[in-house]
Each structure stands twice: as C-alpha cells, then as structure tokens.
Amino acid sequence: MALLEIRNVTRRFGDFAAVDDVSLAIEAGEFFTLLGPSGCGKTTLLRMIAGFDLPDGGAIVLDGKDLAGDPPERRPVRTVFQSYALFPHMTVAGNVAFPLKMAKVGGAETDRQVWAALEGVQLAGKADRYPHELSGGQKQRVAIARALVTKPRVLLLDEPLAALDAKLREQLQLELINLQKDVGITFVYVTHDQTEALALSHRIAVMNHGRVEQLDEPSRIYGFPRTRFVADFIGHCNLFDGVVAASAPSGGGSLVDLDVAGLGRIRTLTQASVPAGSKGSVAVRPEKVRISSSVTQGADDNHCAGHIRDFLYMGDVTMYVVEATGGQRVEALLANSEAGRTKFFEAGDAVEAAWRFDAGHFIPG
Amino acid sequence: MRWKPRGGSMPGTSSPAEGAGVSASGARHPSWQARDRGTGRWLVSGPPLAYLLVFFAIPALIMVVASFTPPGEYGGLAPLFEDGKANLTLEAYERLAGDPIYWEVFAKSVVYAGITTLCCLVLAYPLAMLVARSPRKYRDLLMLLVILPFWSNFLIRVYAWMIILGPQSALSRAVNAVVEPLGFEPVSLLFSSFAVLVGLVYVHLPFMVLPLYANLEKHDPALLDAAQDLGANAWQRFWRVTFPLSLPGVWAGAALVFIPALGIFAIPDILGGTEDTLIGNLIKQQFLETRDWPFGSVLSIVLTAIALALAGLAAWVSRPRRTA
Amino acid sequence: MKRSWALYAAAVAGYLFLYVPLVIVVVYSFNDSRLNAEWVGFTFDWYRRLFANDEMIQAAVNSLAIAAVASLVSTVLGTMAGFAMHRYRSRLLPVLVLTPIAIPEILMGVSLLLFFVLLNFTLGIVSVTLAHIAFCIGFVAIVVRSRLAGMDESLTEAARDCGATPAQAFRLVTLPLIMPAVIAGALMAFTLSIDDFVITFFTAGAGTQTLPLQIYSMIKISVTPEVNAVSTLLMLLTLVLIVLASKLAPGALRTS
Ligand SMILES: Nc1ncnc2c1ncn2[C@@H]1O[C@H](COP(=O)(O)OP(=O)(O)OP(=O)(O)O)[C@@H](O)[C@H]1O
Ligand SMILES: [Mg+2]
Numbered sequence: 001m002a003l004l005e006i007r008n009v010t011r012r013f014g015d016f017a018a019v020d021d022v023s024l025a026i027e028a029g030e031f032f033t034l035l036g037p038s039g040c041g042k043t044t045l046l047r048m049i050a051g052f053d054l055p056d057g058g059a060i061v062l063d064g065k066d067l068a069g070d071p072p073e074r075r076p077v078r079t080v081f082q083s084y085a086l087f088p089h090m091t092v093a094g095n096v097a098f099p100l101k102m103a104k105v106g107g108a109e110t111d112r113q114v115w116a117a118l119e120g121v122q123l124a125g126k127a128d129r130y131p132h133e134l135s136g137g138q139k140q141r142v143a144i145a146r147a148l149v150t151k152p153r154v155l156l157l158d159e160p161l162a163a164l165d166a167k168l169r170e171q172l173q174l175e176l177i178n179l180q181k182d183v184g185i186t187f188v189y190v191t192h193d194q195t196e197a198l199a200l201s202h203r204i205a206v207m208n209h210g211r212v213e214q215l216d217e218p219s220r221i222y223g224f225p226r227t228r229f230v231a232d233f234i235g236h237c238n239l240f241d242g243v244v245a246a247s248a249p250s251g252g253g254s255l256v257d258l259d260v261a262g263l264g265r266i267r268t269l270t271q272a273s274v275p276a277g278s279k280g281s282v283a284v285r286p287e288k289v290r291i292s293s294s295v296t297q298g299a300d301d302n303h304c305a306g307h308i309r310d311f312l313y314m315g316d317v318t319m320y321v322v323e324a325t326g327g328q329r330v331e332a333l334l335a336n337s338e339a340g341r342t343k344f345f346e347a348g349d350a351v352e353a354a355w356r357f358d359a360g361h362f363i364p365g
Numbered sequence: 366m367r368w369k370p371r372g373g374s375m376p377g378t379s380s381p382a383e384g385a386g387v388s389a390s391g392a393r394h395p396s397w398q399a400r401d402r403g404t405g406r407w408l409v410s411g412p413p414l415a416y417l418l419v420f421f422a423i424p425a426l427i428m429v430v431a432s433f434t435p436p437g438e439y440g441g442l443a444p445l446f447e448d449g450k451a452n453l454t455l456e457a458y459e460r461l462a463g464d465p466i467y468w469e470v471f472a473k474s475v476v477y478a479g480i481t482t483l484c485c486l487v488l489a490y491p492l493a494m495l496v497a498r499s500p501r502k503y504r505d506l507l508m509l510l511v512i513l514p515f516w517s518n519f520l521i522r523v524y525a526w527m528i529i530l531g532p533q534s535a536l537s538r539a540v541n542a543v544v545e546p547l548g549f550e551p552v553s554l555l556f557s558s559f560a561v562l563v564g565l566v567y568v569h570l571p572f573m574v575l576p577l578y579a580n581l582e583k584h585d586p587a588l589l590d591a592a593q594d595l596g597a598n599a600w601q602r603f604w605r606v607t608f609p610l611s612l613p614g615v616w617a618g619a620a621l622v623f624i625p626a627l628g629i630f631a632i633p634d635i636l637g638g639t640e641d642t643l644i645g646n647l648i649k650q651q652f653l654e655t656r657d658w659p660f661g662s663v664l665s666i667v668l669t670a671i672a673l674a675l676a677g678l679a680a681w682v683s684r685p686r687r688t689a
Numbered sequence: 690m691k692r693s694w695a696l697y698a699a700a701v702a703g704y705l706f707l708y709v710p711l712v713i714v715v716v717y718s719f720n721d722s723r724l725n726a727e728w729v730g731f732t733f734d735w736y737r738r739l740f741a742n743d744e745m746i747q748a749a750v751n752s753l754a755i756a757a758v759a760s761l762v763s764t765v766l767g768t769m770a771g772f773a774m775h776r777y778r779s780r781l782l783p784v785l786v787l788t789p790i791a792i793p794e795i796l797m798g799v800s801l802l803l804f805f806v807l808l809n810f811t812l813g814i815v816s817v818t819l820a821h822i823a824f825c826i827g828f829v830a831i832v833v834r835s836r837l838a839g840m841d842e843s844l845t846e847a848a849r850d851c852g853a854t855p856a857q858a859f860r861l862v863t864l865p866l867i868m869p870a871v872i873a874g875a876l877m878a879f880t881l882s883i884d885d886f887v888i889t890f891f892t893a894g895a896g897t898q899t900l901p902l903q904i905y906s907m908i909k910i911s912v913t914p915e916v917n918a919v920s921t922l923l924m925l926l927t928l929v930l931i932v933l934a935s936k937l938a939p940g941a942l943r944t945s
Pocket of ligand 2: 042043044158
C-alpha cells in the first residue's frame with residue numbers, strides 16, 4: 001500500500017478550482033515531485049498535505065489513516081518552506097531543537113539529536129549563530145535539518161531552492177539526492193523548474209490548471225509525454241499536428257502514419273491503437289532530429305527537405321530551425337562536440353532533417 | 366519501477382521555466398486560520414470585544430436613547446418608563462432644529478475647523494516635502510521630530526500659546542508698539558478668535574504632516590526628472606506632478622485635522638473670548654453646567670454623524686488608487 | 690536650486706513653529722518671575738514649590754496609577770484585538786477598535802459620563818481608568834496589527850508544522866516576534882493615559898485630580914510658572930517614553 005494517498009482532492013477558491021480532483025499514491029521512500037507552471041496548484045496541494053489548508057473534497061490518507069481531522073501539529077509530516085521560515089529569535093540549534101521540544105524530548109537527548117541533525121547538513125559549527133547571520137544555502141540546510149530532526153514520515157519541500165543562485169542550486173540538488181537516500185524519508189518536492197524535477201525525482205506528477213497531466217518516471221515524462229502540455233512544458237519539443245492515415249499493430253502498440261500539413265507523411269510509434277482518421281500530433285525532441293546537407297535515404301524513416309531559417313548558438317549545443325519546403329518548422333538540436341565549425345550550417349543553407357520513426361511519439365487529440 | 370536518482374548531465378538543453386514566480390503562500394490570508402471558527406478565535410477576540418461593547422458601544426447606545434428622553438426635573442434624564450409606558454420624545458431634536466443659534470455654533474465650528482485644516486496644509490506641505498526628499502537615513506529622525514510635540518500634553522501645548530500671546534508677552538508688546546502709534550486701540554492677542562485658531566493649528570499640525578509625508582515619500586523622483594526633461598519649470602512640476610499625486614495624502618490629512626478640530630472644547634475655553642463658543646463647548650455646557658443631557662446627547666449625535674460621514678468621505682477620496 | 694532653498698526655509702519655519710512654544714514653556718519654568726513675560730533670572734523655585742504642593746503630588750500619583758493600570762490592561766486587550774484583527778475576518782471588532790480613535794474625544798467622554806452616572810457608578814479613579822483602557826486599546830491594536838502584518842505568516846505555520854499547538858505557536862514564536870510592538874504599544878498607552886485631558890475631564894467627577902486636570906484648573910484660574918514646571922516634567926516623561934517606543938517599533942507612532 002502506498003504511504004501517502006491523495007484521493008480525489010479538490011480545493012476551490014470561489015469558483016476557481018486551484019486543485020481539481022487530484023489523485024496520487026506516493027510510496028514510502030520515494031522522491032516524488034510536483035512539477036508545473038506557476039499557479040497550477042502545487043503549493044495549494046502541499047499545504048493541504050501539511051494541514052495548513054483543508055480540501056473541499058476528497059481525502060488525504062497517510063499510512064491508511066485519513067488526516068482530515070488532524071491539525072498540522074499532529075501530522076507526521078514536515079515542511080521546508082520556500083522562505084525557510086527559520087525563527088529569527090532562536091539560534092540555529094534553537095530552531096532545530098524546536099520540534100524536539102514540542103515532542104517533549106528530554107534535554108540531553110535533544111542536544112544529541114540536534115547535533116546529529118546539524119552534522120547531517122554540515123552545519124554543526126554554526127549551532128550558535130542566528131538565522132540572519134547565515135547565507136541562503138545555510139538557511140536552507142537549517143530548515144531541512146529542523147524538518148528532519150524528528151524523523152517525519154513525509155518531508156514536504158516547496159520550491160526550496162528557488163531563491164538560490166544557479167551554482168548553489170546545483171550543489172544543493174546533489175546534497176538533497178544524497179540526503180534523501182541516507183534518511184530514506186519520503187520527499188514530496190514542489191518545483192516549477194523541470195530540469196530540477198528531472199534530476200531529482202523518482203517520479204514526477206506534471207500539473208496544469210489544478211490537474212495532474214502525467215504521472216511517470218522522469219525518463220518517461222521526458223521521452224513519452226502523454227499530452228501536448230507535458231511535451232511542451234518539459235524541455236523543447238517539435239509538435240506536428242496531423243490526421244492518422246494508417247495504423248498497424250506493432251509490438252505492444254502500433255505504428256502510425258500521420259499526414260502533417262507542410263511536412264507530409266510522418267511515421268511514428270504509440271502504445272495504444274489509434275483508428276485511422278483520428279487527429280493527433282507527433283512529438284519529436286529536437287535532439288533526436290539530425291540535419292545534413294546531403295540527401296540521405298535509409299534507416300531514418302522520416303525526412304524532409306528544407307532550409308535553415310534561424311539558429312541559436314548556445315555553447316554546448318546549437319538549435320537550428322529548419323523550414324521544410326512544405327512550410328512546417330522543425331527544430332533540431334546538434335551538439336557542438338567537435339572543435340572547429342565542422343557541423344555548422346548557415347541560415348539559408350539547404351538541408352535535410354531526419355529522425356527515426358521510433359524517436360517520435362504519438363499524442364492523441 | 367526504476368528508482369535510481371539521476372543527477373548531472375541532462376538530455377538536451379531545455380530552458381528551465383525561470384522566473385515563474387515564487388510561492389504566494391506567505392502573502393495570502395492563511396485559509397486554515399480563517400476557517401478556524403473554534404474556541405481559539407473567541408478566546409482571543411472575546412475579551413477586547415466585550416470590553417469595547419461595554420465601555421464604548423453601550424455608552425453610545427445609551428446616548429442615543431438619552432437623546433429621545435425628556436430632561437429630568439433636576440437635570441439629567443427623566444425615567445425611561447413612566448406609568449408603564451415608554452417616556453420618549455423628540456423635544457431635544459426639535460429644539461436643535463428650531464433654534465438658529467445652535468446652527469450658528471455648528472457653522473462656526475465648521476468654519477474654524479476648515480480654516481485650521483487649510484493652515485495646517487500650508488504649513489505641513491513644505492515640512493513633509495523636505496522630510497520626504499531628505500536622505501533616507503535622516504527621514505526617521507526628522508519625522509520623529511515632527512511627531513514628538515504631538516505626544517506632549519495637549520494642555521501644555523495650548524498653555525504655551527497663552528504665554529506667547531499673553532498681554533505682557535514680547536509678541537503682544539511688539540504688536541501694540543506698532544498699532545498704538547497709528548491711533549488704534551491696543552489689541553489683545555489672547556482670548557480672541559485668532560488665538561483659538563493658532564491653538565487649533567498648532568495642536569493639529571502633526572496630523573497633517575504624517576499622511577502627507579507617507580504619500581510624498583512614495584513618489585518616484587524620476588517623475589520629477591521626467592517632467593523637468595519635458596520642459597516643466599519648478600512651479601509647474603509642483604502643481605502638475607507632485608501636488609496631484611499627493612491628493613490622497615492631502616485628503617487623509619484633512620480628515621485627521623478637520624474631525625478632531627470640530628469637536629474641540631478646551632482650546633476655545635482657554636484661548637478664546639466669549640464669542641468663541643464651538644460645538645464642543647456647547648456639549649460640555651449641556652452635560653456639566655445646564656445638565657440638559659437629552660440636548661447634549663442630540664448635539665453629540667449630530668457631531669458623531671458629521672465626523673463619521675467625513676471620515677468615510679475621506680477614506681473614499683483617499684482610497685488607494687493606481688499611481689504611475 | 691533656488692526653490693529648494695525656499696522649501697528649506699519653509700520647513701525650518703515649520704519646525705520652529707512646532708518647538709519654540711514648548712521651549713518657551715521650559716525656559717520660563719526656570720525664570721525667577723511670577724510673570725511669563727521676560728527673562729529675569731534663573732531659579733529652581735517653581736520646582737521646589739511643585740514638590741511642596743500636596744494637591745499636585747496627589748494628582749501625579751493618581752495619574753501614574755491610572756496610567757499604569759490602564760496601559761497594562763489595554764496592552765493585553767489591545768494585543769488580543771490586534772491579533773484577532775490580523776488573524777480573523779471580523780466586521781465588528783475593527784469598528785469597535787477604530788471608531789473611538791476616529792471620532793472627536795469629547796464624544797467618548799460625554800457618553801461614558803452618561804453611562805457611569807446612569808449606572809450609579811461613582812466617578813473617580815476607577816471610572817477614569819476604565820475609560821482610558823477603552824481608548825488605549827485601539828492604539829495598541831493598531832501597532833500590534835501592523836507588526837503582525839509585516840511578519841512572515843509562514844513562521845507561525847512553521848511552528849505548527851514543528852508540532853506546536855496554536856497556543857504554543859503564539860507563545861513561543863508569534864509573541865516574542867511582536868514583543869517590540871507590544872512594548873511600544875504599552876508605552877504609547879501609558880503616554881496617552883497620563884496626558885489625557887478630555888475624557889478624564891468628563892469621567893473624573895469632582896473629587897479626583899490628575900495632572901492634566903490640575904494643569905487645566907491652574908491655567909483657568911491663576912497662571913504661575915508652577916504650571917511651566919509641571920509641564921516640563923511631564924514633557925520629559927513623555928519624551929523618554931516616546932523615544933523608547935519609537936526605538937522599539939519604528940513607524941509605530943505614525944500609525945496613530
Ligand atoms: N488563499 C487563496 N485565495 C484565493 N486564491 C488562491 C489562494 N491560494 C491559492 N490561490 C490560487 O490558486 C492557484 C494555485 O495557487 P498555488 O499557490 O497552489 O500555485 P503554485 O502552483 O504553487 O504556483 P507557484 O509556482 O507560483 O508557487 C493560483 O491561481 C492562486 O492564485
Ligand atoms: Mg507555490
């Protein structure tokens with residue numbers, strides 16, 4: 001049985017549903033991420049799990065027990081706030097000791113556990129400092145130590161790294177992964193940063209307008225977005241709309257041929273079976289698209305001729321925008337792995353873009 | 366399920382949805398607390414609520430009832446119930462409506478309060494502007510200096526003008542040294558309408574400076590630079606940029622000066638002559654001297670109505686609006 | 690830059706207008722003359738007389754006692770009111786808390802006079818104290834509420850999250866954080882109470898004197914520099930309290 005179950009939870013503010021019939025099952029020991037654009041209801045959902053807000057419908061069940069009647073202080077759940085919410089009138093040690101005091105842990109035991117928790121986040125030396133004397137990253141670590149010191153069942157983190165600069169964020173991401181592995185506590189992590197979500201999580205729930213659009217492992221979220229929203233929100237994606245011309249069963253799913261305006265017939269894969277004549281799109285990641293100046297036939301099942309319209313040099317990679325002869329735009333991402341400008345194309349160059357049929361992915365609708 | 370966390374290199378470059386905003390949870394009203402209608406709420410709001418009901422709301426209600434009661438034989442109020450029926454009358458209201466003398470007192474109070482407000486505005490504006498445009502680190506100190514006199518005893522501040530305007534004071538002597546050779550009667554500065562107005566302005570000035578400063582401080586100095594850049598001279602910059610933007614502060618300050626000035630009785634009492642009777646003096650008279658409580662209550666109710674209407678009006682005019 | 694000189698001059702004139710009268714009161718309290726007319730010589734005589742004046746001493750004792758009790762009670766009630774106004778959406782409480790401040794003082798004075806007399810409540814120190822509490826609550830509540838509004842709401846949530854009951858969260862986190870505002874509110878209440886004339890005038894009855902009432906009768910009947918002396922002392926006390934309060938809660942004084 002899942003450790004934390006969100007069952008058909010809804011939260012309305014007036015007519016507006018900030019969280020709309022969301023159901024999730026989060027396993028013990030999992031690093032679970034709620035990912036979505038600003039205002040999609042991530043914080044609202046997290047606050048309901050913590051007990052700061054109550055659902056208008058549905059239930060939140062932890063270890064088989066409905067939490068509805070429990071105020072925040074009685075839930076074995078801790079929150080790491082985006083603003084850190086360290087008590088400014090207490091030292092670092094005082095902050096970390098606070099939950100222990102509330103749990104009526106004895107003096108000597110409190111000291112021991114505070115020390116261990118601070119040790120765990122490499123802050124034992126700063127025990128007597130006050131929060132305003134700490135850097136952003138240190139405050140973040142104290143907040144985590146305070147939340148973990150009483151070994152909650154679930155740790156909720158609301159964009160804990162959003163206020164930090166990019167370098168520090170990367171470092172703390174690694175620390176978070178290791179910390180979670182060490183303590184084995186279930187993390188429910190909220191972010192609107194997809195890179196962070198992909199890097200950290202065991203599973204991701206992509207949310208939009210208060211609903212869960214897709215719940216999957218990071219590689220599947222990235223590789224097989226189920227909806228247009230997910231494909232678009234996670235990284236860059238070429239989305240070609242068209243009508244299914246033919247569909248043949250293949251392996252577990254089916255091989256679909258799609259007529260795309262301005263591009264021609266595109267072959268792609270899907271798990272489900274799709275009837276001919278139905279509408280849908282093909283999602284192809286730009287890094288799966290290869291471009292070359294010569295026409296190549298063969299293994300690549302989809303190819304189209306066109307010319308380079310624009311390109312964006314980004315250092316490690318270059319994004320080319322190819323305009324197919326039919327008018328459709330295709331984005332391709334090429335790694336600048338070699339020295340010199342061997343692979344460079346100029347705007348206006350006639351090229352051919354190609355990708356394997358199994359690199360694409362069919363999204364119905 | 367494959368539960369191995371991956372870190373480091375990412376497939377492809379994806380532009381993170383940066384700057385999508387921070388959580389709003391800190392700013393919004395915590396709904397779990399707003400929903401808390403239990404004992405905690407009544408434990409916290411109950412005692413102050415009860416106290417103010419007993420010592421503010423009930424006295425106010427009593428006053429409304431008193432205004433409909435006939436006066437007692439020896440002053441005060443007649444019993445509310447007599448011979449088993451309610452003893453209510455509109456006498457006191459009729460008296461107020463029927464006698465223009467009282468309306469003159471109201472009119473005079475409004476005029477005095479109005480002049481006071483205008484004088485305060487003229488005096489307060491440069492003061493507030495100077496503080497608002499001085500370096501940030503001095504602003505708090507300069508504002509404290511404006512507020513401090515307000516916190517000293519009201520009577521002392523009035524008394525100070527008794528000294529300054531008194532017959533033997535340097536000011537009186539100087540004025541009369543000019544006036545007398547010109548063939549006029551020697552003037553008495555004290556116990557005059559002039560003294561009352563000076564006292565009113567002096568006592569209420571900080572109430573005007575505060576909201577003006579609060580408003581002026583928020584003005585973007587770039588607006589003035591822009592106006593200058595567009596060819597406005599100093600005078601135009603003031604009348605076309607600074608002053609219109611400060612209007613909410615002006616209205617708020619006007620309300621803070623006008624309303625208390627309307628009800629004042631001690632300043633005319635101390636600094637004024639016999640003709641300087643304002644509403645406040647009239648009310649005081651009814652309650653303490655003639656002991657006509659119903660009429661005193663009527664006067665108080667009319668004054669309350671005027672004060673609340675003006676406070677509401679000022680709150681409406683100076684409501685926060687979009688400022689560029 | 691000509692205009693900024695004009696502004697500067699006008700503002701200096703404003704400050705002079707605010708302070709010269711008070712300075713004159715103080716200076717003449719040391720003047721060796723019965724008349725507040727011109728400087729004759731330095732003396733402490735007026736202060737000596739002040740401390741020999743039993744009525745004045747009694748009035749001062751009354752004022753201090755009233756202010757002490759009124760500020761204590763109104764700080765407790767005002768803090769509760771400020772907290773409740775911040776935390777709960779209530780319509781009645783803000784009206785009851787803020788109206789006494791918004792209307793002319795005389796109205797509260799006469800309505801309380803009616804109230805006490807009709808209840809056959811003897812006018813005196815107790816009625817004055819009860820009245821002072823009623824108008825001080827609002828000032829304390831405003832200061833406390835503005836401090837709470839500036840406080841990060843997630844701190845209270847964090848306390849609850851860490852296992853604190855609502856009462857513990859208030860005692861261990863919220864209260865220590867708003868303490869400067871509470872103390873500033875208490876100092877303000879003390880000052881307002883000790884300086885109050887209008888409401889005291891109506892609720893004190895005939896037999897009870899406070900410092901402001903004493904000053905009033907003195908300046909109505911016979912002006913002597915003794916008034917200057919007591920005024921100077923009172924201003925000194927106020928100055929200390931208010932500077933302290935403004936240190937504890939910057940901006941608190943402006944809210945009133
Ligand atoms: N107390 C409230 N009252 C009214 N509307 C609210 C309240 N709380 C949240 N909302 C609305 O609900 C929606 C979801 O808010 P939420 O804070 O959960 O978004 P989020 O996904 O956390 O966004 P962000 O990434 O910006 O933090 C928003 O449109 C917000 O305006
Ligand atoms: Mg959020």
